[in-house]
Amino acid sequence: MALGAPDISALDHRSEQQKRILTAAVQCFARDGFHGTSMQKICAEAGMSPGALYRYFPSKESLIGAIVEGESAERAKLFEYLEQTPSLIDGLTECIAALLSKESIDCAKLGPEIMAEAIRNEKLREALQPAEDESHVLLRAALVSGMERGEIDPEADPDTLVMLLKVMGDGMILHNQLHPQWNLPDRLPAFATLVRRMLAPETKTLRP
Amino acid sequence: MALGAPDISALDHRSEQQKRILTAAVQCFARDGFHGTSMQKICAEAGMSPGALYRYFPSKESLIGAIVEGESAERAKLFEYLEQTPSLIDGLTECIAALLSKESIDCAKLGPEIMAEAIRNEKLREALQPAEDESHVLLRAALVSGMERGEIDPEADPDTLVMLLKVMGDGMILHNQLHPQWNLPDRLPAFATLVRRMLAPETKTLRP
DNA sequence: ATGCTGAGAGCGAATGTTCATTCTCACTCT
DNA sequence: AGAGTGAGAATGAACATTCGCTCTCAGCAT
Numbered sequence: 001m002a003l004g005a006p007d008i009s010a011l012d013h014r015s016e017q018q019k020r021i022l023t024a025a026v027q028c029f030a031r032d033g034f035h036g037t038s039m040q041k042i043c044a045e046a047g048m049s050p051g052a053l054y055r056y057f058p059s060k061e062s063l064i065g066a067i068v069e070g071e072s073a074e075r076a077k078l079f080e081y082l083e084q085t086p087s088l089i090d091g092l093t094e095c096i097a098a099l100l101s102k103e104s105i106d107c108a109k110l111g112p113e114i115m116a117e118a119i120r121n122e123k124l125r126e127a128l129q130p131a132e133d134e135s136h137v138l139l140r141a142a143l144v145s146g147m148e149r150g151e152i153d154p155e156a157d158p159d160t161l162v163m164l165l166k167v168m169g170d171g172m173i174l175h176n177q178l179h180p181q182w183n184l185p186d187r188l189p190a191f192a193t194l195v196r197r198m199l200a201p202e203t204k205t206l207r208p
Numbered sequence: 209m210a211l212g213a214p215d216i217s218a219l220d221h222r223s224e225q226q227k228r229i230l231t232a233a234v235q236c237f238a239r240d241g242f243h244g245t246s247m248q249k250i251c252a253e254a255g256m257s258p259g260a261l262y263r264y265f266p267s268k269e270s271l272i273g274a275i276v277e278g279e280s281a282e283r284a285k286l287f288e289y290l291e292q293t294p295s296l297i298d299g300l301t302e303c304i305a306a307l308l309s310k311e312s313i314d315c316a317k318l319g320p321e322i323m324a325e326a327i328r329n330e331k332l333r334e335a336l337q338p339a340e341d342e343s344h345v346l347l348r349a350a351l352v353s354g355m356e357r358g359e360i361d362p363e364a365d366p367d368t369l370v371m372l373l374k375v376m377g378d379g380m381i382l383h384n385q386l387h388p389q390w391n392l393p394d395r396l397p398a399f400a401t402l403v404r405r406m407l408a409p410e411t412k413t414l415r416p
Numbered sequence: 417a418t419g420c421t422g423a424g425a426g427c428g429a430a431t432g433t434t435c436a437t438t439c440t441c442a443c444t445c446t
Numbered sequence: 447a448g449a450g451t452g453a454g455a456a457t458g459a460a461c462a463t464t465c466g467c468t469c470t471c472a473g474c475a476t
Binding site: 013017048049050051052055 | 425428
């Protein structure tokens, strides 16, 4: 192998193994939480020995970091969809629906775990911040363009609205896990109707 | 001491010690989470030995159970206040303000921790259920009476509204911890205005 | 072809620490 | 004396991480 020319297949192997480990770790963390999961359990789930696993990640913390970074980036990217949707509230509803959907069940379970951990772990909180900022910018832009379009009340403060929407989004992720019997995804249309009333421009009332 | 007549002062001592331990445990759990806190740390915080502590609580799990039960009962009771408030939304705002206030900082920090834990721990989820049901009933009653009073749109489904309000409440507790810089308590009036629009009876629009 | 070499990959036992819980003993009241 | 209380060392399990070993295989000289 010529010096400086990395072996493509070797790099492939590395990143594939990393992916395998991360997938196993996500499943374990979703089932038992960050602190309830031992490295041995992750090894078992990934079908490899501790010695092998530690060749790809130097510590449990780095594993958590990699997962959190991936999840938060993906979540922020979700809001890019809002740039091309005609109705902001319909777009938001679809974003939430995607967040609550069965396919992302492991990731969704991780959401509350990540947030609870981030409250006490400053490193994690900092790792989350860029994605948080990015999604704030995207949401804000979507709101402002909704105001120009007449869908959103132009009197409202966009930043306050962003916060309220985020509060509602994370609250739904939380309660969807905590009370699956509520069938939150089925209620999204009703929620959307209410949110629409909240954000719509004030219609003229009959009072002077 | 006569048989069958328990020593009052001894009972006092017992419950005082229990309270001391619970207070220490709440502080530790709020700082490091349930799984990041060792019994030794709680002992140090309470200023007693493990031997002494285990005389009052048989296990770490029982300690968590006692705390969670206390917290959730207290939170459910908060909504009783809604029965006597003239404006539902003002009352709700005060409830949330109380939940976010500095005085209940330790309890508030525990909120997300409890929820994350309850997602995976069925025992804990069951322990939370009665308080959850109670608060649902209280909120629902307040909404229905708000409908009769004309403050709330009578067309809306009360259960959906209860869920949405809970989602928002827990989302705020979460984000108040995660982003203290948002100053959520200061934004409560703005939020209340938006919620009022969402819940108010539909004013007649100029469209036919 | 064959054998040597060194590096990457993997295994699983070993290490040292931390943890929840228990045990033994001593002290203090009545 | 005896019941209740507390201290703190002891116990055994579980944990994150490391170590030493083996295996595989490409590259290269013979």
